[in-house]
Amino acid sequence: MSVTSSSTPPAPPRVAVATSAAVPHLDSDGPELLAALARAGVAADVRVWDAPDADWSEYDLVLVRSTWDYTGRRDEFLAWARSVAATSNPADVLEWNTDKHYVLDLERAGVPVVPTLFLEAEAPFAFRVPAGAGEVVVKPAVSAGATDTGRFAVGDAGATELARHLHGRGRTVMVQPYQSGIDAAGETAVLFLGGEFSHVVRKAPLLTGPGVGTPAMGDDVQDRITVTTPTTAQLAVARAALEAVPGGAHQLTYARVDLVPGADGEPLVLELEVSEPSLFLRHAPAGALDRFARSVAAAATGRVAVRA
Numbered sequence: 240m241s242v243t244s245s246s247t248p249p250a251p252p253r254v255a256v257a258t259s260a261a262v263p264h265l266d267s268d269g270p271e272l273l274a275a276l277a278r279a280g281v282a283a284d285v286r287v288w289d290a291p292d293a294d295w296s297e298y299d300l301v302l303v304r305s306t307w308d309y310t311g312r313r314d315e316f317l318a319w320a321r322s323v324a325a326t327s328n329p330a331d332v333l334e335w336n337t338d339k340h341y342v343l344d345l346e347r348a349g350v351p352v353v354p355t356l357f358l359e360a361e362a363p364f365a366f367r368v369p370a371g372a373g374e375v376v377v378k379p380a381v382s383a384g385a386t387d388t389g390r391f392a393v394g395d396a397g398a399t400e401l402a403r404h405l406h407g408r409g410r411t412v413m414v415q416p417y418q419s420g421i422d423a424a425g426e427t428a429v430l431f432l433g434g435e436f437s438h439v440v441r442k443a444p445l446l447t448g449p450g451v452g453t454p455a456m457g458d459d460v461q462d463r464i465t466v467t468t469p470t471t472a473q474l475a476v477a478r479a480a481l482e483a484v485p486g487g488a489h490q491l492t493y494a495r496v497d498l499v500p501g502a503d504g505e506p507l508v509l510e511l512e513v514s515e516p517s518l519f520l521r522h523a524p525a526g527a528l529d530r531f532a533r534s535v536a537a538a539a540t541g542r543v544a545v546r547a
């Protein structure tokens with residue numbers, strides 16, 4: 240039931256765009272995003288997710304963006320996401336997606352993924368290497384921006400050392416074969432906005448030599464980005480990954496699927512990002528950006544209607 244009278248224009252939906260203290264004004268996508276939200280009739284404020292003084296009750300919806308510092312305190316982040324009126328994407332999706340164990344769900348759903356061994360935080364330390372790997376990648380299961388991520392030749396003590404270091408800090412460790420196809424082809428990021436395919440960018444490889452790479456967040460990777468077009472196989476794998484999200488693809492306001500060529504050249508999912516992905520909005524077609532903003536407005540308005 241609406242409480243607005245015919246003479247009173249409906250209040251614009253109020254959306255907090257959530258970021259982290261390190262990027263308090265969003266990354267370089269910020270101006271495009273805020274302009275599109277304004278065009279869609281959304282009253283948007285940028286807010287740092289863990290700011291002690293933020294009043295989240297003012298907002299109909301929280302659009303999760305550059306909240307990249309959650310990785311060391313995921314429980315706190317998820318509790319915050321559940322405490323606000325609603326998040327986009329939904330809190331259940333954030334919980335599922337901020338721990339890379341989700342690759343096992345993708346695999347079970349028949350989505351081709353980079354083969355992964357998990358060294359569980361609770362298990363005794365035992366470093367194993369995927370069969371047939373020439374080089375391996377060691378990385379934490381909860382991570383963003385290639386932090387604590389290393390590339391090593393099989394047998395290099397550095398791999399075991401990094402794994403032991405992470406495991407010793409209570410973290411689950413992932414070990415994957417280094418997908419050398421990325422060296423020439425790069426990583427293909429397939430972007431979906433407002434529930435539909437939007438655009439594709441190629442990201443240059445980050446682990447260009449042995450050892451732990453330099454972390455790269457948001458804008459750090461923008462200069463390694465080129466617009467490209469997907470192959471039919473890449474699009475199909477990306478769509479299959481979205482369909483495997485618990486609760487379905489329809490609830491996703493934004494999504495990014497990162498693909499690398501496998502040993503046979505066919506696309507494998509390296510990462511499905513439906514939590515806080517860089518969306519490379521400067522490369523999005525204008526229509527897709529506006530569709531995205533309208534879908535944010537619709538999600539926020541839904542909350543208004545529920546409350547009225």
Ligand SMILES: Nc1ncnc2c1ncn2[C@@H]1O[C@H](COP(=O)(O)OP(=O)(O)O)[C@@H](O)[C@H]1O
Nearest residue numbers: 376382383384385386415416417418444445446
């Ligand atoms: N198995 C792999 N083979 C090749 N490159 C990898 C592999 N795993 C990670 N990388 C490189 O490390 C980067 C970060 O790893 P990723 O799995 O995307 O985690 P996140 O981006 O969440 O830190 C990737 O963008 C890619 O350049």
Ligand SMILES: [Mg+2]
Nearest residue numbers: 384385497510
């Ligand atoms: Mg990544």
